[in-house]
Amino acid sequence: MPVNPAIAAIRTLALTGPAGAGKTSLAEALLLKAGTIKTAGAVEKGNTVSDHDPLEKRMQHSLQTTLMHIAHGGLRIHLLDTPGAPDFIGQALPALEAVETVAVVINAQAGIELMAQRMMAAAAQRGLTRLIIVNKIEAPGVNLAALLDQLRETFGRECLPLNLPAAQGTRVQDCFFGCSGTSDFGSVEAAHRALVEQVVEVDPEFVDRYLNDGDVPASELHAPLEQAFREGHLIPVCFVSTKCGAGIAELLDVIEKLLPNPYEANPPQFLRGEGEAAQPLQVVMDPDQHVVAHVFKIQSDPYLGKLAMVRVHQGTLRRHAQLYVGHARKPVRVAHLFMLQGKEHVDIEQALPGDLCALAKLDELHFDAVLHDAPEDEHLHLAPVTLPTPVHGLALRPTRHGDEQRLWEVLARLVEEDPCLRLERGGDQAGIGAQGGETLIYGLGELHLRVLLDRLRETYKFDVQTQPPRIGYRETISAAAEGHHRHKKQTGGAGQFGEVWLRIEPLERGAGFEFRDEVKGGTVPSQFMPAVEKGVRQALAAGVVAGYPLVDLRVTVFDGKHHSVDSKEVAFIAAGRKALVAAVREARPLVLEPIVQVEIHAPESATGDITGDLASRRGQVSGTRSSVPGQISVEGLVPLAELTAYQNRLNAMTSGQGRYSMVLSHYEAVPPSTQAQLSSSYQLKDDD
Numbered sequence: 001m002p003v004n005p006a007i008a009a010i011r012t013l014a015l016t017g018p019a020g021a022g023k024t025s026l027a028e029a030l031l032l033k034a035g036t037i038k039t040a041g042a043v044e045k046g047n048t049v050s051d052h053d054p055l056e057k058r059m060q061h062s063l064q065t066t067l068m069h070i071a072h073g074g075l076r077i078h079l080l081d082t083p084g085a086p087d088f089i090g091q092a093l094p095a096l097e098a099v100e101t102v103a104v105v106i107n108a109q110a111g112i113e114l115m116a117q118r119m120m121a122a123a124a125q126r127g128l129t130r131l132i133i134v135n136k137i138e139a140p141g142v143n144l145a146a147l148l149d150q151l152r153e154t155f156g157r158e159c160l161p162l163n164l165p166a167a168q169g170t171r172v173q174d175c176f177f178g179c180s181g182t183s184d185f186g187s188v189e190a191a192h193r194a195l196v197e198q199v200v201e202v203d204p205e206f207v208d209r210y211l212n213d214g215d216v217p218a219s220e221l222h223a224p225l226e227q228a229f230r231e232g233h234l235i236p237v238c239f240v241s242t243k244c245g246a247g248i249a250e251l252l253d254v255i256e257k258l259l260p261n262p263y264e265a266n267p268p269q270f271l272r273g274e275g276e277a278a279q280p281l282q283v284v285m286d287p288d289q290h291v292v293a294h295v296f297k298i299q300s301d302p303y304l305g306k307l308a309m310v311r312v313h314q315g316t317l318r319r320h321a322q323l324y325v326g327h328a329r330k331p332v333r334v335a336h337l338f339m340l341q342g343k344e345h346v347d348i349e350q351a352l353p354g355d356l357c358a359l360a361k362l363d364e365l366h367f368d369a370v371l372h373d374a375p376e377d378e379h380l381h382l383a384p385v386t387l388p389t390p391v392h393g394l395a396l397r398p399t400r401h402g403d404e405q406r407l408w409e410v411l412a413r414l415v416e417e418d419p420c421l422r423l424e425r426g427g428d429q430a431g432i433g434a435q436g437g438e439t440l441i442y443g444l445g446e447l448h449l450r451v452l453l454d455r456l457r458e459t460y461k462f463d464v465q466t467q468p469p470r471i472g473y474r475e476t477i478s479a480a481a482e483g484h485h486r487h488k489k490q491t492g493g494a495g496q497f498g499e500v501w502l503r504i505e506p507l508e509r510g511a512g513f514e515f516r517d518e519v520k521g522g523t524v525p526s527q528f529m530p531a532v533e534k535g536v537r538q539a540l541a542a543g544v545v546a547g548y549p550l551v552d553l554r555v556t557v558f559d560g561k562h563h564s565v566d567s568k569e570v571a572f573i574a575a576g577r578k579a580l581v582a583a584v585r586e587a588r589p590l591v592l593e594p595i596v597q598v599e600i601h602a603p604e605s606a607t608g609d610i611t612g613d614l615a616s617r618r619g620q621v622s623g624t625r626s627s628v629p630g631q632i633s634v635e636g637l638v639p640l641a642e643l644t645a646y647q648n649r650l651n652a653m654t655s656g657q658g659r660y661s662m663v664l665s666h667y668e669a670v671p672p673s674t675q676a677q678l679s680s681s682y683q684l685k686d687d688d
Contacts, residue, residue: 007285008261010354012078012311013131014095016123017105018115019084022135024050024062025242026105027081033248034072036341049342050081055454063451064417065091065297067309067340067356073256078356084115086659087448090420091297093122093385094367098296098311098356100265101129108134108142112154114603114657117631120155122385127266129229129259131236132159133251138169138241145185151237154630160195161237162258163250164188172239172247176258177218198234202227226264262354268294268313269383281380283314285353290374291315291323294382298367298416306416308365309340309358310351315373317351323371325364327378336360367419389661390422390442392647394449395470397439399463404439410460411441414452420444421452444659445647471641473548473678474592474667475584480505483583486561487575498571500524500532500579501559504587507552509667513540514554524560524572531569532557535576544584546591546678551667555580581684591675592667594640600650602658604632609653617642618671637665 015023028048032040041047046057050066062083070077080099082092096102102123104116123130132151137144144165152159163172164183173181175191182188196216200206203224210216228234238254240247262285270292271278283292292314299307310317317323322331338345338358351357359365370380398407408423415421422442443449456462482503489496507514515533517526524532540550560575598619600610604626611621611634619638626632643662650658670678 003263004285004287004352007287007352007354008263009075010078010262010352011075011101011255011259012080012099012262012354012356013101013103013255013259014080014082014092014099015103015105015133016082016092016095016115016119017084017103018107018110018113019061020110021084021105021107021113021116022242023081023084023105024048026133026135026240026248027068027079029240029242029245029248030079030252031068031070033245033252034070034077036068036070052343054458055451059451061085063088063091064299065095065309066342067358068342069339069356072252075256076355077255080356085447086115086118087443087445087451088418088420089115089118090387090418090444092119093387094296094419096122096126096128096385097268097294097382098309099128100260100262100354101131103131103133105133105135106147106151108136108144108147109139111147112150112630114601114631114659117154124232126269126385127230127232129265130155130232131238131254131259134237134239135242137165137172137239137246138244142169144169144239148186148237155235158198158233159235159237160198161186161191161239162195162254163239163247164191165239165246169239169241170244170246172250174250179215195234196221199224199228202231202233225258226260229260230264230266270313270380271383272377272380274379278381283353286314287316287352289315290377291317291321291372292377292380293317293323293371295365295367295369295371298365300413300417305361306363306365307358307360308362308369309356310371312351312353312355312357314353316353317355317357317371319349321373323373324378325366325369325371326381328364331373332362332364334359334362366416387419388444388659389663390420390444390448392445392449393440393442393468394466395440395468396464396466399465403462407439407462407464410456410462411439414455415441420448446645468644472594473546473670475543475545475548475550476552476590476592477504477506477550477584477587478590479588481583481587483579483581483586485575485578485582487571487578488566489571490566495563495566496568496571496574497561497563497566498528498531498568498575499561500557500572500575502536502576502579502583503556503558504580504583505554505556506587507554509552511552513537513551516554516556518556518558519560520558523562524557525562525567528562528567528569528572529557531572532560532576535573535578536580538573539577539580539584542684543682544581544684545589545682546675547682547684548591550584551592590669591678593670593674595637595665595668596640596643596662597665598636598638598643598660598662600634600658600660602632602634602650602654604630606654606658607632607634610634610650610658613649613653614638638662639668639670640664 027050028040031037056063066081068079080095082095162176163174166173166183173183179189179192199221200210267282270281272281293310293312295308297309319337321334340358411423415423424440484501486499619636621636623635
């Protein structure tokens with residue numbers, strides 16, 4: 001395939017890593033050094049290109065992924081600045097779907113943090129080029145030699161420095177194109193030789209040249225270097241200081257001369273088809289092919305409405321083009337096409353393969369959507385990144401009565417912007433133990449939801465009341481029993497009469513509800529049997545012991561009585577409901593609680609605290625395993641009721657470095673003391 005010079009001049013880079021590492025300041029320094037901006041802003045002053053949201057300015061932290069672009073040395077560099085707080089990893093991970101290179105920024109003072117490990121692992125899983133940038137090298141007391149050793153121990157011996165700090169962190173010394181000079185630690189010549197040896201290992205021809213000649217000029221190593229990046233055989237390390245500017249110009253040169261263009265990186269992981277039948281498909285970086293583009297972020301713009309950030313993978317995306325969104329049969333028209341510079345929108349006429357751009361005012365677009373202009377691409381989708389499960393929940397209620405629907409609509413808009421938020425109505429089947437009558441929002445932690453509430457209040461002028469979501473307990477029976485009720489009312493005119501005898505039996509967990517009609521001789525006429533079932537179902541929904549839905553039982557109606565004049569549907573509804581209540585009270589009822597499968601990722605040093613804490617919460621640890629060096633994964637089964645505000649407890653045990661996910665496993669009977677407590681606070685209503 002011929003190489004298009006305009007596409008070969010594109011670089012895409014996501015700045016990732018922990019909060020406080022200096023990603024936003026690094027983006028600002030790169031923009032300044034390239035001449036894109038005239039003066040650098042500061043996070044503390046709230047005037048950076050990246051952190052333009054009012055909440056970001058107030059909190060002095062990135063809360064969403066921001067797109068910028070740099071023109072440098074004939075290149076068009078697309079730069080994504082991602083949040084570093086673990087609660088906002090749902091913003092950071094999708095950025096990996098849009099770039100060739102993931103730059104993980106390390107704070108030299110803090111060392112290797114969990115967020116850096118998570119982003120390195122996610123980038124490796126997608127086959128992306130990984131670049132480590134060590135920032136704050138000028139800080140007093142930092143041990144950069146030890147940090148480099150830790151990087152190699154944690155992420156592999158493939159981590160090799162492209163440059164080394166010099167003059168007490170006020171400049172850097174190139175180790176790839178140059179092989180001599182002084183540095184604050186280590187030998188520049190040894191670092192150069194290690195880089196060359198690592199690169200030539202991927203190509204036998206270059207191995208022979210290196211063994212015969214003793215060296216290979218760096219200028220001739222471009223092809224094996226890109227292969228080493230694709231295979232993860234080399235993870236370059238660059239040193240910078242955004243405070244004094246050390247290494248910024250050199251980093252721009254690395255981006256220009258060494259990092260892959262869209263042709264050189266591993267191809268994106270597109271699939272055609274659904275489920276297990278899906279087959280890999282390789283898109284072509286050809287501007288003349290039909291269009292394939294992917295939405296990696298949605299955000300709401302106060303002036304332009306919905307704004308979709310898009311990576312073009314194939315073809316040329318043009319203003320006024322007609323495109324299809326996934327399976328949709330009706331095309332949409334691209335009326336607005338932009339390059340983004342933070343909050344600024346720069347109108348463009350077209351975007352090539354490799355470009356990151358934005359589309360506005362297209363309500364049909366959504367996160368992870370594939371845009372195309374060919375019918376054969378209808379079932380095309382990009383292999384998704386693995387996102388953590390939102391588990392930190394709140395029940396919301398508008399302070400003003402009647403605003404429930406508007407609350408749902410506003411929350412749905414916010415959820416659309418963040419794939420790690422989940423919105424549910426209480427009682428939704430997808431929920432983890434949700435109870436009816438509540439609007440539930442789930443996020444990754446307390447900070448995640450606090451920012452959402454701030455957005456509700458400051459952006460949408462919407463006040464809500466919050467409380468922890470009610471645990472979705474269930475009720476069942478543990479023995480067979482019979483129930484009977486005669487409903488009889490006489491008020492002067494036509495009365496009400498219906499009598500029902502029924503039997504209940506327990507079923508296996510998860511079996512649900514069965515209803516059987518075994519009435520003989522027409523004692524309950526067939527036209528009234530639906531009314532009996534309706535009454536039974538009303539009792540099941542309302543609960544008997546503690547006010548939670550009854551599950552996993554069979555109800556058999558076997559006898560009853562009717563009156564030729566006074567029998568009505570309402571009478572048999574009441575008789576069926578109360579007969580079931582009477583039977584349940586004799587069937588040794590149980591309250592069931594949701595048990596969740598939990599997986600906790602944390603520093604290895606916290607293993608004992610975590611397992612002990614789970615045991616104190618009635619949890620059962622099923623296993624532990626080492627995920628990456630220094631990190632441990634703990635798996636177990638825990639009652640959901642014991643995990644209220646668990647993230648806060650986990651933060652305390654892990655110094656804020658622990659994260660967990662959970663999925664509903666099954667239901668189990670609560671301890672007798674819990675059942676007694678739940679039962680004592682519930683009184684069954686008699687509405688007859």
